[in-house]
Amino acid sequence: xxxxxxxxxxxxxxxxxxxxxxxxxxxxxxxxxxxxxxxxxxxxxxxxxxxxxxxxxxxxxxxxxxxxxxxxxxxxxxxxxxxxxxxxxxxxxxxxxxxxxxxxxxxxxxxxxxxxxxxxxxxxxxxxxxxxxxxxxxxxxxxxxxxxxxxxxxxxxxxxxxxxxxxxxxxxxxxxxxxxxxxxxxxxxxxxxxxxxxxxxxxxxxxxxxxxxxxxxxxxxxxxxxxxxxxxxxxxxxxxxxxxxxxxxxxxxxxxxxxxxxxxxxxxxxxxxxxxxxxxxxxxxxxx
Numbered sequence: 001x002x003x004x005x006x007x008x009x010x011x012x013x014x015x016x017x018x019x020x021x022x023x024x025x026x027x028x029x030x031x032x033x034x035x036x037x038x039x040x041x042x043x044x045x046x047x048x049x050x051x052x053x054x055x056x057x058x059x060x061x062x063x064x065x066x067x068x069x070x071x072x073x074x075x076x077x078x079x080x081x082x083x084x085x086x087x088x089x090x091x092x093x094x095x096x097x098x099x100x101x102x103x104x105x106x107x108x109x110x111x112x113x114x115x116x117x118x119x120x121x122x123x124x125x126x127x128x129x130x131x132x133x134x135x136x137x138x139x140x141x142x143x144x145x146x147x148x149x150x151x152x153x154x155x156x157x158x159x160x161x162x163x164x165x166x167x168x169x170x171x172x173x174x175x176x177x178x179x180x181x182x183x184x185x186x187x188x189x190x191x192x193x194x195x196x197x198x199x200x201x202x203x204x205x206x207x208x209x210x211x212x213x214x215x216x217x218x219x220x221x222x223x224x225x226x227x228x229x230x231x232x233x234x235x236x237x238x239x240x241x242x243x244x245x246x247x248x249x250x251x252x253x254x255x256x257x258x259x260x261x262x263x264x265x266x267x268x269x270x271x272x273x274x275x276x277x278x279x280x281x282x283x284x285x286x287x288x
Contacts, residue, residue: 002070002071002072002078004024004025004068005022005023005024005029005031005080006022006023006024007020007021007022007031008020008021008022008023009021011030015038016034016035016038016044016047017032017033017034017035017038017048018032018033018035019031019032019033020033021083022080022083024067024068024080026067027083028083029067029068029080029081029082029083030080030081030082030083030084031078031079031080031081032078032079032080032081033072033076033077033078033079034048034076034077034078036074036076039074039075039076039077045077047150047151048077048079048150049077050149050150050151050152050153051079051148051149051150051152052066052069052077052079053154054118054121054123054149054152054153054154055081055149057121057122057123057154058117058118058121058123059117059121060113060114060117060118061143061145062110062111062113062114062117062143062144062145062146063114063117063118063145063146064081064082064084064134064145064146064147065081065082066079066080066081067080067081067082068080084134084136084145085136085137086134086135086136086137086142087134087135088130088131088132088133088134088135088147089107089130089131089133089134089135089144089202089206090129090130090131090133092130092135093130093205093206093209097209098206098207098208098209099206099207101207101245101275101278102278104203104206104207105271105274105275105278106141106142106275107133107135107142107143107144108144108199108202108203108206108271109268109271109272109275110143110144110145111128111133111144111146111199111202112199112264112267112268112271113268114144114145114146115128115146115195115196115199115264116263116264116265116268118146118149118152118195119192119195119263119264122154123149123152123153123154124152124153124154124190124191124192124194124195125146125149125151125152125195125198126151126152126153126183126190126194126195126198127148127150127151127152127175127178127198128146128178128195128198128199128201128202129175129177129178129198129202130202130205130206131147131148132146132147132148133145133146133147133202134146134147176218176221176222177201177205177211177213177221178197178198178201178202178205178211179194179197179198179222179225180193180194180196180197180198180257181197181225181226181255182194182257183197184222184225184226185226191257192262192263192264193257193260193261193262194257195264196252196260196261196263196264196267197252197253197254197257197260199252199264199267200248200249200252200253200267201253203249203252203271204233204236204249204253207233207245208233208236208237209237210236210237212225212230212231212236212253213225213228213230213231225255226255228255229254229255230249230250230253230254230255232246232249232250233245233246233249234246242274242277242278244273244274244277245274248270248271248274251270252267
């Protein structure tokens with residue numbers, strides 16, 4: 001490892017790499033490094049380099065900041081990020097199954113802002129899921145921060161790409177459960193609205209305790225998404241929900257990207273309106 005950083009403890013390990021807590025000249029950091037067997041694969045090296053390029057473009061308090069990058073003694077690339085305290089949304093949902101809207105609303109507003117900031121930098125995330133949204137303590141409330149741009153792409157590169165349809169192999173670009181229908185058909189077809197679908201799917205899962213589409217295999221989930229309209233909140237839970245929320249998910253999870261919110265900014269605005277409606281209803285109930 002670079003002499004500027006001292007590794008202190010292992011945070012997590014995946015199929016391709018490890019993330020370590022460390023100490024740098026400016027304070028605590030998170031260091032992401034490829035495993036030796038992964039570093040020998042050119043496609044994984046490119047993914048790692050793509051993450052560095054993408055995150056370095058984005059300036060946002062709602063995206064985990066890339067602080068540095070370098071090479072290990074054996075020539076493997078490592079990335080240095082700010083060290084976050086807290087837990088992922090996936091960890092939270094494993095403990096609580098679903099979150100009340102009063103808790104989820106502000107967190108998702110942060111996530112929508114992070115996606116909007118990424119899009120302004122011409123970066124698509126392409127793998128929005130609870131595990132890539134980190135919840136950290138703030139001064140007045142928890143804040144949400146986006147992680148892992150490893151399968152992201154710069155927008156002009158997406159439009160020029162010739163990546164194969166991701167249903168053709170198991171190494172999918174993104175996670176099927178939260179992936180937009182057009183992304184299932186092929187990565188070259190995606191634009192900002194695929195991330196809108198992905199984050200709307202995350203919000204649906206966090207609010208209801210269920211995925212919009214559930215199946216025994218990735219192929220089954222893909223087929224359901226391609227052939228069926230999204231479920232309503234009432235269908236997923238058996239309870240009636242405010243119209244503003246039902247409308248939000250009806251648009252955000254539309255099969256046709258032309259029927260979705262045109263941008264993450266628009267989705268955030270509509271989500272914020274839903275939060276305000278909820279707050280007004282809660283205040284009126286309390287006053288009554």
